[in-house]
Amino acid sequence: MKRISFLYLLIMLIASCGSTNVNEHYQKDRSSNPIEKRHFLFNFEDESTISPVLEKAKAQKKLIYLDVSASWCLPCQLMKRDVYTDKQTADFFNKNFINYLVDVESDEGPDIKVIFDVKQLPTLLILNEQGDVLKRHEGAYYQEDLIRFASELINN
Template identity: 25%
Template sequence: MKNLVLTFLLTVITVGSVAAQEINWVTLEEALELQKKEPKKIMIDMYTVWCGPCKMLDKNTFQNKEVAAYVNENFYAVKFNAEGNDVVSFQGKEFTNPSYDPAKASRRNSSHQLSRYFQVNAYPTIVYLDENADLIAPIKGYQTPTQIELYLKMFANNDYKTLTTQDAFNEYYLAFKPEFKG
C-alpha cells in the first residue's frame, strides 16, 4: 500500500511538472557558449531583488506556458540581477559592480556595470541581443504575455530590421495579432 501511494504521488508530481512549462534560464556566459553551437538570439531579464514589477513579470509572464515555450525555442534566456555582485565577461570586457554593498543585498543597491552597458535605467528591462550578441534593444517595463509576444516575435523573426521609423513600428504594432493567452 505504501508503494502504491508513493507511486501515485510521484506520478502526480511528474505530470504536474510536465504541464508547467518553465523557461530554461542560463547565465550570460552559458548563453554565449550555446550561441557558438546553435545560433539564437539572447533575451536577458534585467531585474532587481526589490522590484515588484520584476516579480510580477516572473509570476504572470515568464510562467505562462506559451511564453516559456516560445522563449525556449527561439532564445537563450538569461536572468541577471542588475544590482547584483556577479563578475561577467562579455565581448572581451569584464563587468562588475564596484560600488556593490553586501549590507544592501536585499534592497536597492548600486547598478551593475553590465546594466549601464545595456542602457538599463528602469526595472524590469528585457535586453534582446542578436545571434552575434550585439544589442538589438532594451525594452523597459512589465509586460503581460500578450504584450511581450510582440517583441519576442518581432525580434525572433527579424522583423525589427525593417522597422526603421516610428511610423513603421506603429503600423507593425497595429497589425500584430497576439496569439498567447493570458
C-alpha cells in the first residue's frame, strides 16, 4: 500500500511540475512591460554597425562598452531593467565610454557574435578604438560589479 501511495504521489508531483512554466510567465510579463532603450539612462549608440561607434570612440578618445545580448535572454533583460536604468552606473559609463548594445538577432548582431567569439549571453566587452578586446565577461553583472569591471581600465 505504501508503494502504491508513493507512486501515486510521485506521478502527481511530476504532472504538476509541467503546469507552471517560468518562461511563459516571463514572456507575459515582458510583453506587457517591454524594456526599451528609451527607458535607459545609459547613452547607447543608435547605430546598426560598429564602424561609426569605433569612429566616435577614436574622435572622443574613449573606450567602447559593448553588450552583446538577445531579447530572449533573461539575464540580458534583467541587466536592461536593473542596470541600464541605474543613475550612478549610467553616469559612470556615459562619462567614460561609448556604449553600444547589440542584439545577436538583429542588424549586425550575427557578425558581432562571430567577430568577438560570443558563446554566452550576455557577453560584456570593453574595446579600444580599433575594436580590440581589452576585457571580457560572459554573464550578467549588476551595478557595482559592472562599474568595478570597467573601472579597472579607466584607472590605469
